[in-house]
Amino acid sequence: MPLSIDRRRALALASSFIAAPWLVPRAGRAAEAWPVRPVKYVNGFPAGGATDTLSRVLCQKLSELSGQSFVVENKAGAGGVLGADAIAKSPPDGYTVGLGGIASNVLAIGSYAKLPYRPREDFTFISGMWQLPNILTAKKDLFSADLKELLAAFRKEPGKYTYASAGFGTTLHLSGEMMNSMAGVQVRHVPYRGAAPALNDLLAGNIDLLFDNLPGSLPSVRAGTIRPVAVTAKKRIAELPDVPAMAELLPGYEMTSWAALVGPANMPPDLVAQINALAAKALNDPWVKQRYADLGATTWPTTTQEITAYRDSEEGRLLPIMKAAGIKPEGGG
Template sequence: MPSPTPVNRRQLLALLGGSIAAPLLPDIAFAQEAWPTRTVRYVNGFPAGGATDTLSRILCQKMSELSGQSFVVENRGGAGGVLGGDAVAKSPPDGYTLGLGGIATNVLAIGTYAKLPYDPRDGFTFIGGMWQLPNILCARKDLAFTDLKDLLATFRKEPGKYTYASAGFGTTLHLSGEMMNSMAGVQVNHIPYKGAGPALTDLLGGRVDLLFDNLPGSLPSVRGGQIRPVAVTSRARIADLPDVPAMAEVLPGYEMTSWTAMVGPPDMKPELVAQINALTNKALADPGLKARYADLGASPMPTSPAEMKAFRASEEARLLPIMKAAGIKPG
């Protein structure tokens, strides 16, 4: 008995009718939904005017230019970024509410808060990296020291005498100081403030000895000679301050950067995530954006979604033991 004559795909369509046969053929590609077709809300969990606000607005402006749709920054400050993170996590997963995640909301919050309104590990879609920003250690102008090594030696001779300010308990700025204390074997007392502005004001007034700050906040005062730069917390020196050493030059292995991630609500469709990731990375590759970021001491951090999620996990493994050793407990 002769075997059946094979029927190819075109013949099958002709026999059955394209409209009926198409759903039966898994290799037929369907058009991907367009995104964005309307305004995108970008939630920043920190107040207006700070480093995260400035850098977010630069990125959102470029994404607006590239997409032809508006990316509107909404500042929802409070609880170290937790309130803003919660707003993103509980939004519809349609790509029209995105926000700023990263070291504060998705790592440090784990070691700071006993209970969070969202899951910092799996309660978001990690779309990709945005930027890395080193912190800077500055000293009051009249503090006597020659360099970082000399300053640390002074701290060892007089434990508990000196103070460092930060923008708040449990922030990367606080952790920068605790990492210095631990790795250098010194005791410099932490003075937490409600924001970087008041902390810088007290450093300028000589009411504290040192300040760990996000780089953009202190740069004008450093350039104006009102405070003394001691070191940056990145692994290496930065181009904008080539004469300022990295902490790692004296304390090998020291590194603390404020990194951020573009995040969305959980359960976003992979194809939508890929579209947002591609637009974000295209904006981060723009020469004009790179130049503006460099002026603020920041560097673009383009990643894939998988790379971003893995990096977050590695930072949790690295930083939570340091927080615990510093006496930072979830409360």
Template sequence: MMPQLTPVNRRKLLTMLGGSIAAPCFVRREAFAQEAWPTRQVKYVNGFPAGGATDTLSRIICQKMSDLSGQTFVVENKAGAGGVLGADAVAKSPPDGYTLGLGGIASNVLAIGSYAKLPYDPRGDFTFIGGMWQLPNILVARKDLFSSDIRELLAAFRKEPKKYTYASAGFGTTLHLSGEMMNSMGGVEVNHIPYRGAGPALTDLLGGRVDLLFDNLPGSLPSVRAGQVKAVAVTSLKRIPELPDVPTMAEVLPGYAMTSWTALIGPANMKADLVAQISALTVKALADRALQERYAELGATPWPASSAEISKFRDDEEKRLLPTMQAAGIKPG
């Protein structure tokens, strides 16, 4: 016969059973929290087409993360709407760390001022994992344009409004905004020709079908060095080491500044420990000397910012740039 349990014995038994049941659950939660990542292929979505600056820089860092992690990072180009289509694909992915992508100034800030309705919330539908790079834009001209002097060009643009054209990687991108800032601050009217990415835009510039191109520096730098296009100006506040003789737009239009920045993003609701693992891998990749040298050759600066830093930076950029877009006549459409 089972002994009768006294109230005290019951409490002891329940305590023992509670401890024996709780302990395995605690171990399982700890094991799950420390699960290694990645254990399989990772997809990296780039919202711009192959051949442009973001594609080149993305492939460099993805290759380094592949080398460091032992798992393949596959770049998928999902171009369109100034990076919006690619960002939307990331936002609608499972938050498991196996679909990541390129976010930043275009899809997470400028899109707010460019599109009346977006398929995602640029502020809340993403996990900002960490920074990847920053770089200025560059204004280049077709080889046979009458001048590459920014002052002479602006003077000609004022005399003949709407005669000339400038290409960009798409509506609402930093490249588009760079051109509209030139129009607004310079008192000129140069027609904007948007493309589905910088690669096709550069192709048409080389073919003489447009007069000018605002491009991310890495995209056009090889063509500048090869003498295929003429460098006119850069959009940073200071001249860059790669092109020390090329002036800044600010030297002619005081206060002009536009620098692109990119962040590694994932969908919302990613677990903190997973974000920490991915961020740590990104920082390690950006610290690699070979990667830094390749980035320097392309005019890009590694930007190992943390998740919290990226979120704050995005908020600050929105406050700074949306009024600039409105002043330049860029309205949500």
């Protein structure tokens, strides 16, 4: 027997109520719980360096606050590009995040002719994490650690001396090439797969100089096993008040490293908000702030909009400096 019009309407209405929960937009529903399992944090530099130490401090606090483990995975190579690529190609579910920032999301653009990812579009910029200056150090038996004397020697014997960095296209590489360009010298660049092996070779006397993030070299400086030459901040820093800023002899010289917590593109906004809130809570924790300060770094929590805009501004500022310093895109990421 055919259904009456009234019965058909009633059944249709009942069906609409059954389907309604599935039709409610995501923004109208409560955010899904996160994290409910361990989170992988990818660091594109090797264990033992400054980025590794700072990342592990933060991940320890994130683990304590969330009740889930944040596991650091070091995927070193190509100045952070390999690690960034692993993040970019991960599912946007919040269970793979990691280290982004000035090296892999800005300087890589001017360093590599071809990258395996798009430095802006293939990432979700969740929060800032830290900022820190770089430092130029010398092996213990180098003839001098005085910046003025070193620059004079570099000018006298072009190409004789070497400086190491954590890799091609890093802020450490740019710090060295800015010195070469602004001082009119030729100190040969020796790139390593991360700061830790570069520091080991400086300690062994196999290279003359090293540009490093401050936290990586500060313990060795304090121990007297390497000698500080200059910092790349605009002015002298509180941790090493007797060490000059490069800008004292090279006006306008300034280079600050910064790091961002990033995930792959297309992460749901409510998930990004949860991770950002957790990161802010961790970065504002007194223990984390003190540990960072002890290492010469400053905690740097931001909104997602602020860190995205900052990345954009750094690209506009630094790519012309790279070009002026003679850094040309080469190879592939």
